[in-house]
Amino acid sequence: MVTDNGGGKADLVLDVRPILAGGQEPFDAIMQGVAALEEGQDLVVIAPFEPVPLEGVLSGQGFTYQVTQYSPDHFSVTFHRD
DSSP states (O other): OEEEOSSSSEEEEEEOHHHHHTTOOOHHHHHHHHHHOOTTOOEEEEESSOOHHHHHHHHTTTEEEEEEEEETTEEEEEEEEO
16 A cells, blocks of 8 residues: 655555454565665554564664554554655
């Protein structure tokens, strides 16, 4: 899924809730998304919890992030690389 980030590039949105609900680990899908990002494109991860370990991994790769909590089990984390 893609959404406009206001900077002319569409965000890459990954809703990992179905993957987690199916008992799977979404890390590989997320990292494939990171690899597919174009310059100026943000990655938005939607999850049922704040993905703190992922925030650490992607921070180490030069990303900043912003967390939005919509409900106790609905988080959106936007990762941006300058």
